[in-house]
Amino acid sequence: MNIVIFGSGAIGSLFGALLSNNNNVVLYGRKSHIDIINKEGLEINGKTFFHKKIPAFCNIKEIKMDIDLLILSVKSYDTDISLNLIKNIIDSETTLLTIQNGLDNIDKIRKIFNHKQILGGVTTQGSIFVKPGLISHTGFGETILGELDGTISDRLKKIVKIFNNSGIITKYSNDINKEIWIKTIINSSINPLTTIFKCKNEYLLKNPILSNIVKLVCNESVRIANAEGFDFNYDDILNKTKKVINYTCDNYSSMLQSYEKYKKTEIKSINGKLIEIGKKQNTDTILNELLVLLIES
Ligand SMILES: NC(=O)c1ccc[n+]([C@@H]2O[C@H](COP(=O)([O-])OP(=O)(O)OC[C@H]3O[C@@H](n4cnc5c(N)ncnc54)[C@H](OP(=O)(O)O)[C@@H]3O)[C@@H](O)[C@H]2O)c1
Structure with missing residues (x-):
């Protein structure tokens, strides 16, 4: 699956690293972090050990692939501005998954994208942004994903399977809200x-x-x-x-x-x-x- 992590900070970089083991993952984030990843690779320590290069960009225009899944992992106060950039790189076939905390993200996403494109998510995985290029995985937790209308769709099952295969313990919910x-x-x-x-x-x-x-x-x-x-x-x-x-x-x-x-x-x-x-x-x-x-x- 072609996956973009939009907002590769603590949790986004962790998910991106794990998913990159069996998917085409592109990280998008701030220049300081992206430059180190491109030069030396992304390093994760703590509960997970990982150190390798993953395609990473800080200029949205450089992301050229057809995106199957975009994971939104910016802080909730950055959601609006991020969505305006995301508009330029995804199409109606892309699934947009939020794993952010807060009650307002899905409403913001729904204002711009069709609700059928959106998956909601919560995670109790723990990670810390130590410094550019280095993330600490502080705790294994559970991730729950769901369609906004509660259906257990084929794409939901597929994404849950991909997450589990990548080591992100994940289940689906019929009531993600x-x-x-x-x-x-x-x-x-x-x-x-x-x-x-x-x-x-x-x-x-x-x-x-x-x-x-x-x-x-x-x-x-x-x-x-x-x-x-x-x-x-x-x-x-x-x-x-x-x-x-x-x-x-x-x-x-x-x-x-x-x-x-x-x-x-x-x-x-x-x-x-x-x-x-x-x-x-x-x-x-x-x-x-x-x-x-x-x-x-
Ligand atoms: N960390 C966890 O353990 C954890 C667990 C569960 C849920 N969450 C939730 O997941 C979300 C992300 O948390 P986090 O801890 O990963 O935050 P974070 O470390 O701040 O990561 C977000 C990253 O996105 C970057 N960013 C924001 N807007 C951007 C833009 N327009 N273009 C490029 N990069 C952009 C941020 O850069 P700047 O810092 O420079 O703005 C930051 O590097 C939050 O809602 C949080 O509550 C986190």
């Missing part, structure tokens, strides 16, 4: 709280006050989701949140990493979207509002 919401609710407490308290994920459960705040935020986010029409059980989602914290206990969240590098965070696409939807549904959003204020102040 629900999976994206679950991930967003989990992130709505972990990401901002670790950023505000500048702590590893594990501290959220070790510190009794923070552990209570995790519960309160999770509860509010579940209420917002249920007001929007979901039927989530608070205890289930809290347990999932605790599982993620335990599994990623040694990690510093991506929001904290961005914050410490004075980069933008995805808070608007996570807590910000929850607030917007909560307000529309007349449900309480005060804790999410507080978190956004503290991150943005």
